[in-house]
Amino acid sequence: MNQRPSPVTALLLGLLAVAAAAWVRGAAVQRLPPDYDEFAYLPAAFRYAERMAPGRWGEIVDVKENEEHPPMVKLAYGVVLEETGAREPEWDRVEVGKPTPPEARPAFTGPRVLSAVTGVLQVLLEALVSPLGALWLAFDTYHAKYTAQAYLEGLPGLFAILAVLLFERALRQREPRGLVPAPPTLSPVPLVAAAALLGLAAAGKYPYGLVLLLAFLPFLVQRGHGRPWLLAGAGAAALLLFLAADPYLWNDTLDRAWNSVAYHLQYTQTEHVKKSGLPWWYQLHYLTRSAPVRWHPGVFPIGWLDMLLLPAAALGVPAAARHRPVWLAWAVVGLLFLLVWPTKWPQYTLLARPPLTVLAGLGLVAVKDRLLGRRLSDPSSL
Numbered sequence: 004m005n006q007r008p009s010p011v012t013a014l015l016l017g018l019l020a021v022a023a024a025a026w027v028r029g030a031a032v033q034r035l036p037p038d039y040d041e042f043a044y045l046p047a048a049f050r051y052a053e054r055m056a057p058g059r060w061g062e063i064v065d066v067k068e069n070e071e072h073p074p075m076v077k078l079a080y081g082v083v084l085e086e087t088g089a090r091e092p093e094w095d096r097v098e099v100g101k102p103t104p105p106e107a108r109p110a111f112t113g114p115r116v117l118s119a120v121t122g123v124l125q126v127l128l129e130a131l132v133s134p135l136g137a138l139w140l141a142f143d144t145y146h147a148k149y150t151a152q153a154y155l156e157g158l159p160g161l162f163a164i165l166a167v168l169l170f171e172r173a174l175r176q177r178e179p180r181g182l183v184p185a186p187p188t189l190s191p192v193p194l195v196a197a198a199a200l201l202g203l204a205a206a207g208k209y210p211y212g213l214v215l216l217l218a219f220l221p222f223l224v225q226r227g228h229g230r231p232w233l234l235a236g237a238g239a240a241a242l243l244l245f246l247a248a249d250p251y252l253w254n255d256t257l258d259r260a261w262n263s264v265a266y267h268l269q270y271t272q273t274e275h276v277k278k279s280g281l282p283w284w285y286q287l288h289y290l291t292r293s294a295p296v297r298w299h300p301g302v303f304p305i306g307w308l309d310m311l312l313l314p315a316a317a318l319g320v321p322a323a324a325r326h327r328p329v330w331l332a333w334a335v336v337g338l339l340f341l342l343v344w345p346t347k348w349p350q351y352t353l354l355a356r357p358p359l360t361v362l363a364g365l366g367l368v369a370v371k372d373r374l375l376g377r378r379l380s381d382p383s384s385l
Contacts, residue, residue, distance in 0.1 A: 016138060017130030024126035024141035027304065028119040031151030034302050036100050037111065040350070041153045043069050044077055045110060048153075049091045051081030064250045070259070071266040073249045075206045076155045080114035087113045114153035121157035122150025128164045129357060132327065136364025140357060143312070144295040144303045149350045156353045159207025163215055164357055166200035169193045170219055171329050174226065189226045191233055198237035202244035209264070212245070214340050214354050218332040286341035287313075289349045290359075316359045318366030327361065334358035 047069040054062040069077065083089075092107035103111055125146075130137035140146055150157040173194035174187075201219075205212020227234045246252055252259050290313055293306030316334065323331040337355030344351065 013130075013134045016134035017127070020130050020134060020137035020141045021123060021127050023138065024123045024147075025119075027142060027147045028122050028151040031147055031302055032112065032115040032119050035148065035152055035299060037097050037103055037107075038152050038154075039099055040155075041111065042094065042097075042099070044072075044080065044153050044155065045114060046091070046094065047074075047077045048080035048084055048114060049110075051078050052084040055081060055085045064253045066251070070251060071263055072155060072208065073206050073263070074251050075203070075248045076158050076208070078250075079117060079158060080153060083113040083117050084110065089113055111153065115151060118153055118157040119151045121161045122146065125150070125157075125161050125164055125357060128161070128168065129361060131168070132330065133361045133364030133368075135367050136361040139308060139312075139315075139363050140360040142303075142305045142308050143356055143360060144293050144306055144309055145289065145349060145352055146356050147303060148295045148299070149353055154350055155208045156350055159204040159211040160353055160357065162200045162204040162207060163211050166197045166204060166215055167218075167329055167333060167358075169197035169200065170222070171327075173197060174222060174329070187226050189223075189230065189233060191236075194233065194237050195240045198241040199244040202241035203248055205241075206245045206248035210340065210344075210351070210354055212241075214336050215333070216241075217340075218329065218336040221332065222329065281347040283342060283345075285347045286352055289352050290341075290355075294349060312356075312359055312363055315363035315366045317362075318369060319362035319364065320366075322365040322369050323362050327365065330358045330361045334362055 047066070050066050050068050051063060051074065054060065054066065063074075063078070066074065087109060089109035089112075090106075092104070092110050096104060097107050126137045126141050129140055150160070170193070173190045175190070197219075201212055201215045204215060223234060246256075251263070291310055293303075293309040296303050296306035320331065323334075334355055337358060341351060341355060
């Protein structure tokens, strides 16, 4: 017997997940000390904020600070800084891992709140797929940390989940009448919308677009046979939204695009990466440990869930293969990217954490169903 959560139970679990996500990230926004990459993204955000003054908007395309990453998230942080009137702190008086000086707090708080909101919205959207998975993601310490600091992960992660939901809708079809099933197809509107969101995700951080494209590719090959114009339209939508959201590429597009991508290829060979000495499998360490609990004692309420993520996700693979194959493909491609890409920073694991927590939620439901089935089939349990 397959006992799925009732709509009321699913709603309550989803609300609990969102409330938990807001609580965990709200506390982290206030309590986490400045982190390394915030010293790159926040100064860049101030450069964008300066150019949001009347008569200076045209100068945004000339900002080259932190040009290795697309500007969309930093532009969003710049809007927050402009609206809140936060002053740029003296960066040499702010230290990594040390308490934020009071005069520097406004520069961190606004962008961090925006990042946290996108993290909570990711949990909300995931609750539509797996309420238990959303609850897991709410407490995931890596997801909470990097969507509570002024990093790049929150906004593109949100667009990525939206893209996957719409792509699932593009693959869905109504049951045909009669006994002969209709051939699998693609719905044009949700497909183009999913492609546009994929472009926006890439405009936030390049790997999100790459991972999603590779995850979607098998389904596009299977369903898009004989529909080249639809696939071309979806590709055009992705490219147009990517370029529209990346003003850095509006001038000298090809040259700047190559320089931005080449930076990452060269960065993997820098002394900074080589000295870290992290082996190819090291992202599995971050996927089986709760390092943020060790880095920031007392900030995150639960750490042991991080250690169970991969085993729980493995339990959900059969259910995901039957009912949520796009999320399974995302998880597999995300894991492969983490293993192949030479740079092994922990924030990169957010590329795979949303689909892995969905699989974990499906795995918990599968275990519960099996346990209930055994009990119901056992006469002694009646």
